Amino acid sequence: MSRTFSLRTVQNLPISPAEAWDFFSRPDNLVRITPPGMGFSIRSHHHGDRMYPGQLIEYTVTPFPGMPLYWMTEITHVSEPFYFVDEQRFGPYALWHHQHHFREREGGVEMTDIVHYRLPFGIFGVLGGSFVRKKLEAIFRHRYDVTTQLFGAWPEQSCSIRFFRS
Template sequence: MIYTFENEQFIKSDIDSVWNYFSNPKHINSLTPTEMHFRTLTTNLPEQIHTDLIISYWVSPLFRIPLKWKTKIISVEKNKSFIDIQIKGPYKKWHHLHTFEKVENGVLMKDIITYELPFGRLGDFVHRIVVKKKVDQLFEFRTKQIQKHFENE
Protein backbone atom coordinates (compact mmCIF):
# COMPACT_ATOMS: atom_id res chain seq x y z
CA MET A 1 0.00 0.00 0.00
CA ILE A 2 1.17 3.53 -0.78
CA TYR A 3 1.02 6.02 2.11
CA THR A 4 1.11 9.81 2.13
CA PHE A 5 2.40 11.93 4.98
CA GLU A 6 1.92 15.71 5.00
CA ASN A 7 3.34 18.30 7.34
CA GLU A 8 3.37 22.07 7.25
CA GLN A 9 5.16 24.58 9.40
CA PHE A 10 5.18 28.36 9.56
CA ILE A 11 8.70 29.74 9.89
CA LYS A 12 9.13 33.33 10.99
CA SER A 13 12.00 34.24 8.67
CA ASP A 14 12.62 35.41 5.13
CA ILE A 15 12.44 33.08 2.13
CA ASP A 16 16.17 33.33 1.33
CA SER A 17 17.22 32.32 4.86
CA VAL A 18 14.76 29.43 4.93
CA TRP A 19 15.79 28.22 1.48
CA ASN A 20 19.51 28.48 2.27
CA TYR A 21 19.03 26.41 5.42
CA PHE A 22 16.96 23.62 3.86
CA SER A 23 18.84 23.42 0.61
CA ASN A 24 22.11 22.84 2.45
CA PRO A 25 22.42 19.04 2.74
CA LYS A 26 24.72 19.38 5.76
CA HIS A 27 21.72 20.29 7.95
CA ILE A 28 19.88 16.97 7.61
CA ASN A 29 21.74 15.36 10.53
CA SER A 30 20.54 18.00 13.00
CA LEU A 31 16.95 17.45 11.85
CA THR A 32 16.96 13.73 12.63
CA PRO A 33 16.48 12.26 16.13
CA THR A 34 19.64 10.74 17.62
CA GLU A 35 17.88 7.42 18.26
CA MET A 36 17.74 6.89 14.48
CA HIS A 37 21.57 6.83 14.42
CA PHE A 38 21.48 8.87 11.21
CA ARG A 39 24.86 9.59 9.67
CA THR A 40 25.74 11.10 6.31
CA LEU A 41 28.27 8.99 4.43
CA THR A 42 28.73 11.24 1.41
CA THR A 43 31.74 13.49 1.87
CA ASN A 44 32.37 16.86 0.26
CA LEU A 45 28.71 17.81 0.17
CA PRO A 46 27.96 21.06 -1.63
CA GLU A 47 26.59 24.04 0.26
CA GLN A 48 23.40 23.86 -1.83
CA ILE A 49 21.56 20.91 -3.28
CA HIS A 50 21.22 20.52 -7.04
CA THR A 51 19.42 18.22 -9.42
CA ASP A 52 21.03 14.76 -9.63
CA LEU A 53 22.83 15.13 -6.29
CA ILE A 54 23.09 11.70 -4.66
CA ILE A 55 23.63 11.42 -0.91
CA SER A 56 24.29 8.24 1.06
CA TYR A 57 23.49 7.72 4.74
CA TRP A 58 23.43 5.15 7.51
CA VAL A 59 20.15 5.07 9.37
CA SER A 60 18.60 2.75 11.96
CA PRO A 61 14.88 3.45 11.69
CA LEU A 62 13.73 0.24 13.40
CA PHE A 63 15.17 -1.94 16.14
CA ARG A 64 18.63 -0.30 15.82
CA ILE A 65 19.26 -2.26 12.61
CA PRO A 66 21.65 -0.17 10.49
CA LEU A 67 20.60 0.31 6.88
CA LYS A 68 22.21 2.15 4.02
CA TRP A 69 19.96 4.82 2.56
CA LYS A 70 20.74 6.57 -0.72
CA THR A 71 18.69 9.50 -1.97
CA LYS A 72 18.73 11.55 -5.13
CA ILE A 73 17.59 15.12 -5.66
CA ILE A 74 15.46 14.99 -8.80
CA SER A 75 14.12 18.55 -8.92
CA VAL A 76 15.15 21.93 -7.53
CA GLU A 77 13.28 25.19 -7.97
CA LYS A 78 15.14 27.84 -5.96
CA ASN A 79 13.14 29.37 -3.10
CA LYS A 80 10.12 27.24 -4.08
CA SER A 81 10.66 23.48 -3.89
CA PHE A 82 12.82 20.44 -4.21
CA ILE A 83 12.19 16.72 -4.43
CA ASP A 84 14.26 13.87 -3.13
CA ILE A 85 13.64 10.20 -3.82
CA GLN A 86 15.13 7.06 -2.35
CA ILE A 87 17.24 5.08 -4.79
CA LYS A 88 18.32 2.52 -2.19
CA GLY A 89 17.07 1.94 1.33
CA PRO A 90 14.39 0.64 3.66
CA TYR A 91 11.40 1.73 1.58
CA LYS A 92 10.05 0.22 -1.61
CA LYS A 93 9.23 3.79 -2.66
CA TRP A 94 10.08 7.20 -1.14
CA HIS A 95 9.22 10.51 -2.79
CA HIS A 96 9.59 13.67 -0.68
CA LEU A 97 8.39 17.03 -1.96
CA HIS A 98 9.54 20.07 0.06
CA THR A 99 7.76 23.34 -0.75
CA PHE A 100 8.39 26.88 0.48
CA GLU A 101 5.91 29.71 0.12
CA LYS A 102 6.50 33.30 1.14
CA VAL A 103 3.56 34.38 3.31
CA GLU A 104 2.86 37.33 5.57
CA ASN A 105 5.59 37.55 8.26
CA GLY A 106 7.42 34.42 7.13
CA VAL A 107 7.47 31.24 5.11
CA LEU A 108 5.07 28.33 4.96
CA MET A 109 7.03 25.13 4.50
CA LYS A 110 5.29 21.92 3.48
CA ASP A 111 6.51 18.35 3.27
CA ILE A 112 4.56 15.81 1.25
CA ILE A 113 5.97 12.31 1.38
CA THR A 114 4.64 9.41 -0.63
CA TYR A 115 6.08 6.10 0.47
CA GLU A 116 5.58 2.37 0.31
CA LEU A 117 7.11 -0.40 2.38
CA PRO A 118 8.40 -3.66 0.98
CA PHE A 119 6.97 -7.09 1.82
CA GLY A 120 3.31 -6.52 0.86
CA ARG A 121 0.88 -7.25 3.70
CA LEU A 122 3.71 -7.74 6.19
CA GLY A 123 4.97 -4.26 5.30
CA ASP A 124 1.46 -2.86 5.78
CA PHE A 125 1.27 -4.51 9.21
CA VAL A 126 4.67 -3.10 10.21
CA HIS A 127 3.51 0.32 8.99
CA ARG A 128 0.44 0.21 11.24
CA ILE A 129 2.31 -0.84 14.36
CA VAL A 130 5.66 0.96 13.96
CA VAL A 131 6.50 2.96 10.83
CA LYS A 132 3.61 5.46 10.87
CA LYS A 133 4.47 6.35 14.46
CA LYS A 134 8.18 6.71 13.57
CA VAL A 135 7.43 9.05 10.67
CA ASP A 136 5.15 11.14 12.90
CA GLN A 137 7.84 11.30 15.61
CA LEU A 138 10.51 12.25 13.07
CA PHE A 139 8.48 15.25 11.93
CA GLU A 140 7.53 16.26 15.46
CA PHE A 141 11.26 16.34 16.26
CA ARG A 142 12.05 18.14 13.01
CA THR A 143 9.37 20.77 13.65
CA LYS A 144 10.87 21.55 17.07
CA GLN A 145 14.42 21.69 15.73
CA ILE A 146 13.41 24.05 12.92
CA GLN A 147 11.54 26.30 15.33
CA LYS A 148 14.58 26.45 17.66
CA HIS A 149 16.94 27.17 14.78
CA PHE A 150 14.93 30.07 13.37
CA GLU A 151 14.11 31.53 16.79
CA ASN A 152 17.84 31.70 17.53
CA GLU A 153 18.78 33.05 14.08
Protein backbone atom coordinates (compact mmCIF):
# COMPACT_ATOMS: atom_id res chain seq x y z
CA MET A 1 0.00 0.00 0.00
CA SER A 2 1.30 3.45 -0.85
CA ARG A 3 1.88 6.06 1.80
CA THR A 4 0.06 9.32 2.23
CA PHE A 5 2.30 12.36 2.04
CA SER A 6 1.51 15.90 3.04
CA LEU A 7 2.98 19.32 2.68
CA ARG A 8 2.37 22.57 4.47
CA THR A 9 3.37 26.00 3.29
CA VAL A 10 2.74 29.37 4.92
CA GLN A 11 3.04 32.74 3.23
CA ASN A 12 2.23 36.21 4.50
CA LEU A 13 1.10 38.88 2.09
CA PRO A 14 0.71 42.62 2.78
CA ILE A 15 -2.88 42.67 1.51
CA SER A 16 -6.25 42.36 3.20
CA PRO A 17 -7.95 38.99 3.62
CA ALA A 18 -10.64 40.22 1.22
CA GLU A 19 -8.03 40.94 -1.47
CA ALA A 20 -6.41 37.53 -0.94
CA TRP A 21 -9.79 35.81 -1.12
CA ASP A 22 -10.72 37.72 -4.25
CA PHE A 23 -7.58 36.53 -6.03
CA PHE A 24 -7.34 32.92 -4.83
CA SER A 25 -11.04 32.09 -5.10
CA ARG A 26 -11.03 32.74 -8.86
CA PRO A 27 -10.24 29.55 -10.80
CA ASP A 28 -8.80 31.53 -13.73
CA ASN A 29 -5.95 32.74 -11.50
CA LEU A 30 -4.64 29.18 -11.15
CA VAL A 31 -2.97 29.59 -14.54
CA ARG A 32 -1.15 32.71 -13.29
CA ILE A 33 0.34 30.98 -10.24
CA THR A 34 1.33 27.68 -11.89
CA PRO A 35 4.78 27.39 -13.50
CA PRO A 36 4.54 27.81 -17.29
CA GLY A 37 6.55 24.62 -17.79
CA MET A 38 3.69 22.58 -16.31
CA GLY A 39 1.53 23.19 -19.39
CA PHE A 40 -1.42 23.94 -17.12
CA SER A 41 -4.69 24.98 -18.71
CA ILE A 42 -8.30 25.02 -17.56
CA ARG A 43 -10.51 22.94 -19.83
CA SER A 44 -13.87 23.30 -18.14
CA HIS A 45 -16.46 26.00 -18.16
CA HIS A 46 -16.47 26.43 -14.42
CA HIS A 47 -19.84 28.17 -14.25
CA GLY A 48 -18.82 31.44 -12.70
CA ASP A 49 -15.76 33.38 -11.74
CA ARG A 50 -15.75 32.32 -8.04
CA MET A 51 -15.28 28.97 -6.38
CA TYR A 52 -18.32 27.38 -4.76
CA PRO A 53 -19.02 24.03 -3.06
CA GLY A 54 -19.65 21.30 -5.61
CA GLN A 55 -17.85 23.12 -8.43
CA LEU A 56 -15.92 20.83 -10.78
CA ILE A 57 -12.85 22.23 -12.50
CA GLU A 58 -11.12 20.34 -15.31
CA TYR A 59 -7.49 20.92 -16.26
CA THR A 60 -4.78 19.66 -18.49
CA VAL A 61 -1.38 19.50 -16.84
CA THR A 62 1.85 18.36 -18.48
CA PRO A 63 4.34 17.26 -15.80
CA PHE A 64 6.53 15.57 -18.46
CA PRO A 65 7.15 17.09 -21.89
CA GLY A 66 4.71 15.68 -24.43
CA MET A 67 2.60 13.91 -21.79
CA PRO A 68 -0.56 15.95 -21.07
CA LEU A 69 -2.72 14.58 -18.25
CA TYR A 70 -6.39 15.15 -17.50
CA TRP A 71 -7.18 16.36 -13.97
CA MET A 72 -10.56 17.12 -12.40
CA THR A 73 -10.96 18.62 -8.95
CA GLU A 74 -14.06 19.42 -6.95
CA ILE A 75 -14.34 22.38 -4.62
CA THR A 76 -15.79 20.53 -1.63
CA HIS A 77 -15.78 23.18 1.09
CA VAL A 78 -15.94 26.98 1.02
CA SER A 79 -16.08 29.30 4.01
CA GLU A 80 -15.50 32.80 2.68
CA PRO A 81 -13.04 34.42 3.44
CA PHE A 82 -11.42 31.77 5.66
CA TYR A 83 -10.79 28.64 3.59
CA PHE A 84 -11.70 26.41 0.69
CA VAL A 85 -10.83 22.82 -0.15
CA ASP A 86 -10.26 21.17 -3.50
CA GLU A 87 -10.19 17.39 -3.94
CA GLN A 88 -9.19 15.39 -6.98
CA ARG A 89 -11.97 13.40 -8.63
CA PHE A 90 -9.90 12.16 -11.61
CA GLY A 91 -6.25 12.66 -12.32
CA PRO A 92 -2.65 11.80 -11.63
CA TYR A 93 -2.88 11.14 -7.88
CA ALA A 94 -4.44 8.27 -5.95
CA LEU A 95 -5.43 10.98 -3.41
CA TRP A 96 -5.32 14.78 -3.59
CA HIS A 97 -6.85 16.91 -0.82
CA HIS A 98 -5.78 20.58 -0.80
CA GLN A 99 -6.82 23.01 1.93
CA HIS A 100 -6.35 26.77 1.38
CA HIS A 101 -6.58 28.81 4.61
CA PHE A 102 -6.56 32.59 5.02
CA ARG A 103 -6.09 34.29 8.39
CA GLU A 104 -6.00 38.00 9.05
CA ARG A 105 -2.90 39.23 10.78
CA GLU A 106 -1.60 42.66 11.54
CA GLY A 107 -0.55 44.25 8.26
CA GLY A 108 -1.97 41.59 5.97
CA VAL A 109 -3.02 38.01 5.58
CA GLU A 110 -1.42 34.66 6.38
CA MET A 111 -2.08 31.97 3.77
CA THR A 112 -1.58 28.36 4.72
CA ASP A 113 -1.81 25.50 2.25
CA ILE A 114 -2.08 21.93 3.47
CA VAL A 115 -1.96 19.19 0.85
CA HIS A 116 -2.45 15.49 1.49
CA TYR A 117 -1.59 13.29 -1.46
CA ARG A 118 -1.01 9.67 -2.29
CA LEU A 119 0.77 8.44 -5.38
CA PRO A 120 -0.70 5.76 -7.64
CA PHE A 121 0.88 2.46 -8.67
CA GLY A 122 1.82 1.05 -5.25
CA ILE A 123 5.57 0.64 -4.82
CA PHE A 124 6.25 2.28 -8.20
CA GLY A 125 4.44 5.36 -7.00
CA VAL A 126 6.54 5.41 -3.84
CA LEU A 127 9.69 5.19 -5.97
CA GLY A 128 8.52 8.27 -7.90
CA GLY A 129 7.93 10.16 -4.65
CA SER A 130 11.07 12.29 -4.82
CA PHE A 131 10.21 13.42 -8.36
CA VAL A 132 6.68 14.39 -7.29
CA ARG A 133 8.00 16.12 -4.19
CA LYS A 134 10.40 18.22 -6.32
CA LYS A 135 7.58 19.13 -8.73
CA LEU A 136 5.27 20.18 -5.88
CA GLU A 137 8.04 22.18 -4.26
CA ALA A 138 8.70 23.97 -7.58
CA ILE A 139 4.98 24.73 -7.98
CA PHE A 140 4.67 26.29 -4.51
CA ARG A 141 7.96 28.21 -4.88
CA HIS A 142 6.70 29.60 -8.18
CA ARG A 143 3.40 30.58 -6.56
CA TYR A 144 5.32 32.30 -3.74
CA ASP A 145 7.38 34.28 -6.27
CA VAL A 146 4.37 35.27 -8.39
CA THR A 147 2.22 36.37 -5.47
CA THR A 148 5.12 38.33 -3.98
CA GLN A 149 5.54 40.13 -7.32
CA LEU A 150 1.79 40.81 -7.54
CA PHE A 151 1.12 41.87 -3.95
CA GLY A 152 4.47 42.76 -2.41
CA ALA A 153 6.90 41.06 -0.09
CA TRP A 154 6.43 40.44 3.59
CA PRO A 155 9.46 41.69 5.57
CA GLU A 156 12.03 39.01 6.45
CA GLN A 157 10.03 36.14 4.95
CA SER A 158 11.22 33.36 2.69
CA CYS A 159 9.38 30.54 1.00
CA SER A 160 8.79 27.74 3.49
CA ILE A 161 7.50 24.34 2.39
CA ARG A 162 7.48 21.41 4.81
CA PHE A 163 6.83 17.82 3.71
CA PHE A 164 5.58 15.03 5.93
CA ARG A 165 5.05 11.32 5.42
CA SER A 166 2.69 9.09 7.33
